[in-house]
Amino acid sequence: MDVKLKKYARLLIETGLNLQKGQTLVISAPVDCASFVRLCASAAYDLGCREVVTRWGDDFLTREKYLRGDSAIFDEVPEWLSRFHNDYSEGGAAWLSIHASDPEALKGVDPERLRRSSIASGKALEPFRRRQMTNFFPWCVASVPTLAWAEKVFPDLKGEAAMNALWEAILKAVRVTDEGDPIRLWEEHRRKLTERKNKLNAWQFKALRYKNSLGTDLTVGMPKNHFWEGGGETTLGGIDFCANIPTEEVFSAPKRDEVNGVVFASKPLVLGGNIVDGFRLEFKDGRVVKAYAETGQEFLDSQLSVDEGAAYLGEVALVPFDSPISNTGILFYNTLFDENASCHFALGEAYPCIENGAKMSKEELKAAGLNDSITHVDFMVGTPDLSITGITWEEEEVPVFVNGNFAY
Numbered sequence: 001m002d003v004k005l006k007k008y009a010r011l012l013i014e015t016g017l018n019l020q021k022g023q024t025l026v027i028s029a030p031v032d033c034a035s036f037v038r039l040c041a042s043a044a045y046d047l048g049c050r051e052v053v054t055r056w057g058d059d060f061l062t063r064e065k066y067l068r069g070d071s072a073i074f075d076e077v078p079e080w081l082s083r084f085h086n087d088y089s090e091g092g093a094a095w096l097s098i099h100a101s102d103p104e105a106l107k108g109v110d111p112e113r114l115r116r117s118s119i120a121s122g123k124a125l126e127p128f129r130r131r132q133m134t135n136f137f138p139w140c141v142a143s144v145p146t147l148a149w150a151e152k153v154f155p156d157l158k159g160e161a162a163m164n165a166l167w168e169a170i171l172k173a174v175r176v177t178d179e180g181d182p183i184r185l186w187e188e189h190r191r192k193l194t195e196r197k198n199k200l201n202a203w204q205f206k207a208l209r210y211k212n213s214l215g216t217d218l219t220v221g222m223p224k225n226h227f228w229e230g231g232g233e234t235t236l237g238g239i240d241f242c243a244n245i246p247t248e249e250v251f252s253a254p255k256r257d258e259v260n261g262v263v264f265a266s267k268p269l270v271l272g273g274n275i276v277d278g279f280r281l282e283f284k285d286g287r288v289v290k291a292y293a294e295t296g297q298e299f300l301d302s303q304l305s306v307d308e309g310a311a312y313l314g315e316v317a318l319v320p321f322d323s324p325i326s327n328t329g330i331l332f333y334n335t336l337f338d339e340n341a342s343c344h345f346a347l348g349e350a351y352p353c354i355e356n357g358a359k360m361s362k363e364e365l366k367a368a369g370l371n372d373s374i375t376h377v378d379f380m381v382g383t384p385d386l387s388i389t390g391i392t393w394e395e396e397e398v399p400v401f402v403n404g405n406f407a408y
Helices: 002-016 031-046 059-068 071-075 079-090 111-124 126-133 147-153 159-173 182-203 297-304 335-341 362-367
Strands: 024-030 051-057 094-098 139-142 207-211 217-221 250-252 259-264 269-271 274-284 287-295 313-318 344-348 376-380 387-391 397-402
Touching: 002 031, 002 094, 002 139, 002 182, 024 031, 031 051, 031 094, 059 111, 071 111, 079 126, 111 126, 111 297, 147 159, 159 335, 182 250, 269 297, 269 376, 274 297, 287 297, 313 376, 335 376
Parallel strands: 024 051, 024 094, 094 139
Antiparallel strands: 207 217, 207 387, 217 259, 250 313, 259 274, 269 274, 274 287, 313 344, 344 376, 387 397
């Protein structure tokens, strides 16, 4: 296990971030993951990292704050925290985020406090978020087990047994094995994703139509001159990196005002430390006009009201149902893994997946048809019977997904 964990840390630093000699690395992670963060720091210094800076989180303290903190703090962001994110990102630091929280860490918290905090942080960290969305700096999101998360994923196991089971699932998903070099395996995987995105880019669809037996019947318009990403990204300075490990998706940006119909979520969504499940969204002219959830309605409603753009789509992503993470049959209760087991959308801000988008202002991106928001929340819609039909500008219909998988 020690050998595999060192391989994993090296994969995140060398492939996820493609860290450059002399570059600063920021790592944000739960305190529970300190031992793995140390491995990442060592791997970074092995490459000549200038400095490793850590930003720690803790589920218990976060919960205490939301339950017992003074009401006024949820409309504020300390200046030091804004400067931490905005200054390091402006300087081009690489950013590794370890997402490994208890899926229900904030169960019972007032959703209004969560909404207000999201608004405050979204405004204060807008320069950081903008640089991240345009790949001004390399960034990577990954996960390692924590006890509360592991016992949620494997409810029949406790303690070390649950942790070991989640470690096994994560390492398999990221292609870290006893034998072989995961960096080489990722190069091969990324080439396959690149082939898929190139085919989609060649079609330049006007719209995509989704249907399945859950009741999804949704048409998603696509802006002119959009492009698909997948298999890796490139910073504005020309450095290749992989923003998510694992990743199985190719993704693009839909046209903000041209989404119509209804979509049913196929997996639960962990939203602000709470679980939203059994939900569907109805869209008209791009905006969510009706939202229903069997569990977590108040948190879904709160998320949709963070700002004007929170009720519009900002991402469309394609993942085959017959993919490695999906085939584990595991519900991870972690968006990084669950979104890479399923086709998904995101509510909120769009990645600038349009010609010259990284150089456009917010106003120019909006004029081109892309959504703007201080939030970005992925939710899963893929099923074994999902069909996706691409509609060309000549109104030709092209099968993109048949029975949950790519048709090509």
